[in-house]
Amino acid sequence: MEKLINNKMRGYAKNLLRYDIMNLKKIRNNIEYDEMLSIAKRLIQTPSENPPGNEKEVVKIVEKCLKEFDVSNITIYEPEKNRVSLEAVIGKNGKKTLLWNGHLDVVPIGEASKWKHSPFGAEESDGKLWGRGACDMKGSVAAVLEAIAAIQRSEVELDGKLVLQAVADEEVLGPLGTKYLVENSKLSRNADAGICGEPTEFKSMIAAKGLIWPKITVIGRSCHGSTPEKGINAISKMTKVIEALESMKLKANHPILGKPTINIGTIEGGTKTNIVPDECTITVDRRIVPSERKEEIVQTIEKLLDELQKKDSELKIRAEIERFYAEPSEISKDEEIVKLVSECYEDV
Incomplete structure (x- = not known):
C-alpha cells in the first residue's frame, strides 16, 4: 500500500511539474x-x-x-x-x-x-x-x-x-x-x-546593509577674514572630525555583504570668502551589516566626538546621530522563497 501511495504521489508531482513548465x-x-x-x-x-x-x-x-x-x-x-x-x-x-x-x-x-x-x-x-x-x-x-x-x-x-x-x-x-x-x-x-x-548583478541576495545617517555640526566663532586669529574656523575644526570618522576601525565582516562602511556625504560651511566661518555641517552615511547593533554604533560615534572635544577646547560639536536609521536585514538561504528564486534564476 505504501509503495502504491508513493507511486501515485510521484505521478502527481510529475504531472504538476509538467503543468507548471507548460x-x-x-x-x-x-x-x-x-x-x-x-x-x-x-x-x-x-x-x-x-x-x-x-x-x-x-x-x-x-x-x-x-x-x-x-x-x-x-x-x-x-x-x-x-x-x-x-x-x-x-x-x-x-x-x-x-x-x-x-x-x-x-x-x-x-x-x-x-x-x-x-x-x-x-x-x-x-x-x-x-x-x-x-x-x-x-x-x-x-x-x-x-x-x-x-x-x-x-x-x-x-x-x-x-x-x-x-x-x-x-x-x-x-x-x-x-x-x-x-x-x-x-x-x-x-x-x-x-x-x-x-x-544585484544577477545574484539572489538574501541580506542587505542597513544605515544610520548622522548630522554633525562644528560651532566656531566668526570674524573678519583679515584677522582670522580672532575667530574659530569651523571648517578647519571639522577636518579633525572628518579625519577621525574616516579612520574608525570597523571590525564587523559579513559573509555576503562584507564590511560596514562610512562615507562623508555632504559638507556645508561658510557664508563669504572673507569671513571666518562659524558653522560647518556634514552628513555621514554609515552602512551597517546584520551583526552590528545600532546602540553600539551610536555610542561609538558619540564617544569619538567627545574625545575630540576633550583634546581641543575650541572644538564644539552639535550632533544628531540617530537622525535617519534603517536596520540591516537577512533571511535564511533555506527559506522557500530563496530556493524558488534561485531555481527560477538558474532556469532563465
Missing part, C-alpha cells in the same frame, strides 16, 4: 522585449528625482501600462502632495501571496553637463540603455510590468496573488513609500513572501 513556456512566449524596452524608456524619460521628490507623473505611466494589460485592481496612495505610490494585484485568492516591490524615485542627477548621455534621454548606446534610474531601478520596474503583461496575455491562471508595489521615496528611506504601504496596506502585511527588484 504554463511557464506560455508566459515566456508572450514576453515582448521591444515593449519592455519602450516602457523602460518612458519611465527613465520622466524625471522623479528625490530630493525634492515627485513621483506623480511616473506613477501615471505605470498605471497606464497596467490598464493596457487588463489589470483593474489598482490602488493609488498619496500621503503627501505628489508623493505617489501604486499597488496592483493580479491572480486570485489561493495558497500564497507574493509581493514584488520596486521604487520609482531616483537620486538627483547633479550637473547634467557632466553626463555623457542625457540623464533623462533614455538613449541606447553600446548595447545598453542610459539614463538616471536605468539601473536603480526603473529598468527592473519595466521588467516586472512586462512579466505581468506576459502573464495576462498567456491567460495562465495564478494559484494565488501577485502584488506589485511601485513606490515613492526609497532614496530617503521610504517613509512616504514602502513604510507608508506597510502601515496602510493589508496586502503588504499579509504577503507570504516578497521580492525587491533592486539591481
Whole structure:
C-alpha cells in the first residue's frame, strides 16, 4: 500500500511539474522585449528625482501600462502632495501571496553637463540603455510590468496573488513609500513572501546593509577674514572630525555583504570668502551589516566626538546621530522563497 501511495504521489508531482513548465513556456512566449524596452524608456524619460521628490507623473505611466494589460485592481496612495505610490494585484485568492516591490524615485542627477548621455534621454548606446534610474531601478520596474503583461496575455491562471508595489521615496528611506504601504496596506502585511527588484548583478541576495545617517555640526566663532586669529574656523575644526570618522576601525565582516562602511556625504560651511566661518555641517552615511547593533554604533560615534572635544577646547560639536536609521536585514538561504528564486534564476 505504501509503495502504491508513493507511486501515485510521484505521478502527481510529475504531472504538476509538467503543468507548471507548460504554463511557464506560455508566459515566456508572450514576453515582448521591444515593449519592455519602450516602457523602460518612458519611465527613465520622466524625471522623479528625490530630493525634492515627485513621483506623480511616473506613477501615471505605470498605471497606464497596467490598464493596457487588463489589470483593474489598482490602488493609488498619496500621503503627501505628489508623493505617489501604486499597488496592483493580479491572480486570485489561493495558497500564497507574493509581493514584488520596486521604487520609482531616483537620486538627483547633479550637473547634467557632466553626463555623457542625457540623464533623462533614455538613449541606447553600446548595447545598453542610459539614463538616471536605468539601473536603480526603473529598468527592473519595466521588467516586472512586462512579466505581468506576459502573464495576462498567456491567460495562465495564478494559484494565488501577485502584488506589485511601485513606490515613492526609497532614496530617503521610504517613509512616504514602502513604510507608508506597510502601515496602510493589508496586502503588504499579509504577503507570504516578497521580492525587491533592486539591481544585484544577477545574484539572489538574501541580506542587505542597513544605515544610520548622522548630522554633525562644528560651532566656531566668526570674524573678519583679515584677522582670522580672532575667530574659530569651523571648517578647519571639522577636518579633525572628518579625519577621525574616516579612520574608525570597523571590525564587523559579513559573509555576503562584507564590511560596514562610512562615507562623508555632504559638507556645508561658510557664508563669504572673507569671513571666518562659524558653522560647518556634514552628513555621514554609515552602512551597517546584520551583526552590528545600532546602540553600539551610536555610542561609538558619540564617544569619538567627545574625545575630540576633550583634546581641543575650541572644538564644539552639535550632533544628531540617530537622525535617519534603517536596520540591516537577512533571511535564511533555506527559506522557500530563496530556493524558488534561485531555481527560477538558474532556469532563465
